[in-house]
Amino acid sequence: MGKEIINIGLLGCGNVGSGVVNILSNNGAEIEGKIKTSLKIKKVLVRSLDKERPAGLEGVQLVTDAQEIITDPDIQIVVEVIGGVDRAKEFIKGALKNGKYVVTANKDLLAQHGRELFQLAQENGVSIFYEASVGGGIPIIRPLKHCLAANKILKIMGIINGTTNYILTQMTTLEMSYADALKEAQEKGFAEQDPSSDVLGKDAAYKLAILASLAFNASIEMDSIYTEGIDKVTLRDIRYAEELGYKLKLLAIGDREEEGIVLRVHPTLIPQNHPLAAVNYEFNAIFFEGDAVGEIMLYGRGAGQMPTGSAVVADIIEVARLINHQVDSDIMEVEFAPKPIKPLSSYKSKFYLRLKAIDQPGVFANLSSIFGEEKVSLDMIIQKRKVEDTAEIVLVTHHIVEENFFKAIEKIEALPAIKEISQIIRVENKE
Amino acid sequence: MGKEIINIGLLGCGNVGSGVVNILSNNGAEIEGKIKTSLKIKKVLVRSLDKERPAGLEGVQLVTDAQEIITDPDIQIVVEVIGGVDRAKEFIKGALKNGKYVVTANKDLLAQHGRELFQLAQENGVSIFYEASVGGGIPIIRPLKHCLAANKILKIMGIINGTTNYILTQMTTLEMSYADALKEAQEKGFAEQDPSSDVLGKDAAYKLAILASLAFNASIEMDSIYTEGIDKVTLRDIRYAEELGYKLKLLAIGDREEEGIVLRVHPTLIPQNHPLAAVNYEFNAIFFEGDAVGEIMLYGRGAGQMPTGSAVVADIIEVARLINHQVDSDIMEVEFAPKPIKPLSSYKSKFYLRLKAIDQPGVFANLSSIFGEEKVSLDMIIQKRKVEDTAEIVLVTHHIVEENFFKAIEKIEALPAIKEISQIIRVENKE
Numbered sequence: 001m002g003k004e005i006i007n008i009g010l011l012g013c014g015n016v017g018s019g020v021v022n023i024l025s026n027n028g029a030e031i032e033g034k035i036k037t038s039l040k041i042k043k044v045l046v047r048s049l050d051k052e053r054p055a056g057l058e059g060v061q062l063v064t065d066a067q068e069i070i071t072d073p074d075i076q077i078v079v080e081v082i083g084g085v086d087r088a089k090e091f092i093k094g095a096l097k098n099g100k101y102v103v104t105a106n107k108d109l110l111a112q113h114g115r116e117l118f119q120l121a122q123e124n125g126v127s128i129f130y131e132a133s134v135g136g137g138i139p140i141i142r143p144l145k146h147c148l149a150a151n152k153i154l155k156i157m158g159i160i161n162g163t164t165n166y167i168l169t170q171m172t173t174l175e176m177s178y179a180d181a182l183k184e185a186q187e188k189g190f191a192e193q194d195p196s197s198d199v200l201g202k203d204a205a206y207k208l209a210i211l212a213s214l215a216f217n218a219s220i221e222m223d224s225i226y227t228e229g230i231d232k233v234t235l236r237d238i239r240y241a242e243e244l245g246y247k248l249k250l251l252a253i254g255d256r257e258e259e260g261i262v263l264r265v266h267p268t269l270i271p272q273n274h275p276l277a278a279v280n281y282e283f284n285a286i287f288f289e290g291d292a293v294g295e296i297m298l299y300g301r302g303a304g305q306m307p308t309g310s311a312v313v314a315d316i317i318e319v320a321r322l323i324n325h326q327v328d329s330d331i332m333e334v335e336f337a338p339k340p341i342k343p344l345s346s347y348k349s350k351f352y353l354r355l356k357a358i359d360q361p362g363v364f365a366n367l368s369s370i371f372g373e374e375k376v377s378l379d380m381i382i383q384k385r386k387v388e389d390t391a392e393i394v395l396v397t398h399h400i401v402e403e404n405f406f407k408a409i410e411k412i413e414a415l416p417a418i419k420e421i422s423q424i425i426r427v428e429n430k431e
Numbered sequence: 432m433g434k435e436i437i438n439i440g441l442l443g444c445g446n447v448g449s450g451v452v453n454i455l456s457n458n459g460a461e462i463e464g465k466i467k468t469s470l471k472i473k474k475v476l477v478r479s480l481d482k483e484r485p486a487g488l489e490g491v492q493l494v495t496d497a498q499e500i501i502t503d504p505d506i507q508i509v510v511e512v513i514g515g516v517d518r519a520k521e522f523i524k525g526a527l528k529n530g531k532y533v534v535t536a537n538k539d540l541l542a543q544h545g546r547e548l549f550q551l552a553q554e555n556g557v558s559i560f561y562e563a564s565v566g567g568g569i570p571i572i573r574p575l576k577h578c579l580a581a582n583k584i585l586k587i588m589g590i591i592n593g594t595t596n597y598i599l600t601q602m603t604t605l606e607m608s609y610a611d612a613l614k615e616a617q618e619k620g621f622a623e624q625d626p627s628s629d630v631l632g633k634d635a636a637y638k639l640a641i642l643a644s645l646a647f648n649a650s651i652e653m654d655s656i657y658t659e660g661i662d663k664v665t666l667r668d669i670r671y672a673e674e675l676g677y678k679l680k681l682l683a684i685g686d687r688e689e690e691g692i693v694l695r696v697h698p699t700l701i702p703q704n705h706p707l708a709a710v711n712y713e714f715n716a717i718f719f720e721g722d723a724v725g726e727i728m729l730y731g732r733g734a735g736q737m738p739t740g741s742a743v744v745a746d747i748i749e750v751a752r753l754i755n756h757q758v759d760s761d762i763m764e765v766e767f768a769p770k771p772i773k774p775l776s777s778y779k780s781k782f783y784l785r786l787k788a789i790d791q792p793g794v795f796a797n798l799s800s801i802f803g804e805e806k807v808s809l810d811m812i813i814q815k816r817k818v819e820d821t822a823e824i825v826l827v828t829h830h831i832v833e834e835n836f837f838k839a840i841e842k843i844e845a846l847p848a849i850k851e852i853s854q855i856i857r858v859e860n861k862e
Contacts, residue, residue: 139578147570
């Protein structure tokens with residue numbers, strides 16, 4: 001039964017592509033033993049034929065025109081690891097139209113054009129696999145689709161951007177400033193020269209869109225995700241957070257509420273004993289809450305050549321099994337429909353607020369009465385060092401509707417005694 | 432394509448069985464939407480027809496003779512959740528011989544008779560699913576078989592017994608004695624009245640056998656697993672461990688070494704910043720190291736009606752997909768062959784040693800020279816409170832061959848100045 005050899009066309013041979021080549025070359029025999037099929041890279045799309053050929057590509061045809069892969073009748077699986085949106089989209093569409101299964105690690109593309117591509121896959125009787133698009137080598141997509149299939153997923157909450165987690169970990173453990181930590185991350189290769197997609201939360205938002213689609217069976221538009229980066233986080237806030245029993249992390253969060261789903265990426269304080277609080281440096285972790293299974297966390301390396309390659313090869317193996325069983329694949333992605341989105345403004349959050357006030361009698365009474373008017377109740381208060389006539393006050397609220405909190409903030413800002421609203425950070429804490 | 436209704440026969444309707452009924456009744460519509468098939472419990476095996484029928488079983492036929500399920504031609508999936516070994520084995524064999532797929536949570540049975548049952552499944556063109564047998568609702572079996580399929584698994588290390596983890600967490604956080612913590616766990620229902628299978632490490636050893644089979648593609652005999660429980664762990668050791676930067680956990684560990692695999696369950700010190708150190712109370716977590724993916728950890732509730740039910744229903748859904756695609760299933764389990772087992776005595780471990788000695792000059796010199804003879808080098812030393820003429824000494828060694836360590840211990844025990852070897856615990860620490 002089944003094909004003895006399955007041919008793969010590799011679009012791109014950069015970081016992840018080399019990882020794929022590497023794994024198939026190192027572990028190919030063991031994999032062949034498991035699936036009774038030999039996985040062979042037949043052609044690789046490269047930019048130039050002059051560059052040195054990576055090890056493991058002996059006897060493999062290098063091409064500079066993607067059509068030679070997309071239209072090759074011997075190739076059953078096209079692996080897209082060139083990244084970017086436009087070219088990748090064009091190539092994947094071509095591959096699907098030619099009846100090829102597609103494996104991709106491209107989160108930007110799937111978050112923005114997933115619906116169109118899944119539809120096209122269905123029309124052509126094939127499918128798209130994308131385990132590597134979120135969380136690198138951590139098993140996430142397949143556990144969500146299969147292992148947790150019996151559950152209504154109530155919440156997803158993840159550290160899914162390694163760059164920002166590395167920066168925040170360095171700030172926390174070495175007491176570095178944001179600017180210094182970013183610079184060091186760039187020097188070490190953990191952050192790009194233009195770090196904006198990571199530090200502004202965009203990368204995490206793309207990944208959240210993919211996760212939330214699967215968790216909530218919904219088609220997600222990027223602009224329904226509230227996105228805030230870590231570029232305004234200061235060491236001062238990290239220290240206060242520690243004093244209050246929290247750790248500061250950039251979290252991507254999806255909540256299933258009665259009125260709709262709430263999607264957001266923002267710096268977040270989480271209790272120090274929460275499993276996510278122990279996820280440091282470039283590690284990623286995704287926390288799920290299912291109605292049956294309760295709390296689950298999946299942890300590992302969210303990026304890097306070999307971990308991401310591991311996820312891509314797992315997908316290739318899955319497609320090979322699929323091809324040899326000659327069955328239709330799961331096509332549930334095409335059925336994702338838009339779901340009601342609940343705006344963050346009507347969501348109940350807990351807030352950390354840091355502000356500077358002139359140290360004079362009555363300031364606290366003014367603050368309290370404004371909070372009272374907007375039904376904002378307080379959980380914790382720290383008031384410390386006075387510098388000349390200025391006092392710094394840190395507050396943590398109980399859970400309150402965001403709209404009310406920001407109305408209170410507007411009124412507080414207008415008080416003459418308030419010199420500055422220095423920081424506002426959301427807090428995730430069941431209690 | 433495919434069947435519109437798939438009929439399930441449920442063997443047993445206790446804790447886990449009721450969870451399965453519950454989940455299918457609550458989330459059945461959503462599941463049906465995903466897989467385009469209705470999952471119907473047709474018959475349930477109960478002990479007595481007089482007992483009250485759990486909610487969600489309206490219109491379901493209760494039977495007291497398993498044959499009515501096993502031989503029913505309308506039933507495609509038999510779910511075994513009665514537990515125990517002999518009856519469960521007999522029923523599963525009957526179901527397989529009648530061409531039914533089997534879903535089971537029975538770790539004792541699979542660890543002891545898995546090979547025979549997988550063989551029988553293959554002969555009958557069906558298969559056995561067992562996600563719930565290890566780690567309750569945590570996705571483990573499927574990620575190991577699929578998501579990490581590209582990897583050579585080098586190490587597995589897990590907290591896979593909730594009872595002992597609960598007891599150790601209570602001892603650590605509340606400074607309770609082992610006896611008190613065990614008693615409290617029994618009162619709260621976290622430990623059985625006869626706790627021996629949990630506290631002596633047997634339950635963890637069964638689960639390790641199942642995990643190691645999959646991770647190392649090996650058929651595992653139970654007697655190749657070194658098994659030591661937590662019944663000799665004292666609060667004193669937990670405190671010393673904390674002082675040395677460690678936490679004490681009952682770990683199940685499998686290592687792939689060149690000469691063979693090493694399998695063991697024992698109390699273990701792990702560094703406080705290791706992700707497993709933060710896994711507390713009844714939670715479970717399994718840590719894998721793959722050659723490509725690096726370090727992965729899967730965390731969640733390892734037991735309980737709904738989490739375990741979640742895993743059983745995930746398996747049922749998988750079987751339903753399989754039936755409707757009418758393909759042969761993965762049958763790799765039957766190919767597991769015995770693999771060389773490396774004895775623990777030749778494995779390199781790091782040890783924690785606590786002993787009592789008469790406080791007289793030269794004792795330490797004697798110890799040191801014995802360690803030197805056996806090539807045992809020391810990493811950390813604590814010597815504290817003298818009570819009358821007795822000093823307590825705590826040592827942590829570097830990595831050394833177990834055999835040598837125990838030779839040194841024998842010599843040390845024979846020294847006249849040594850009053851007692853109070854404790855020996857292995858330490859897992861890469862450095």
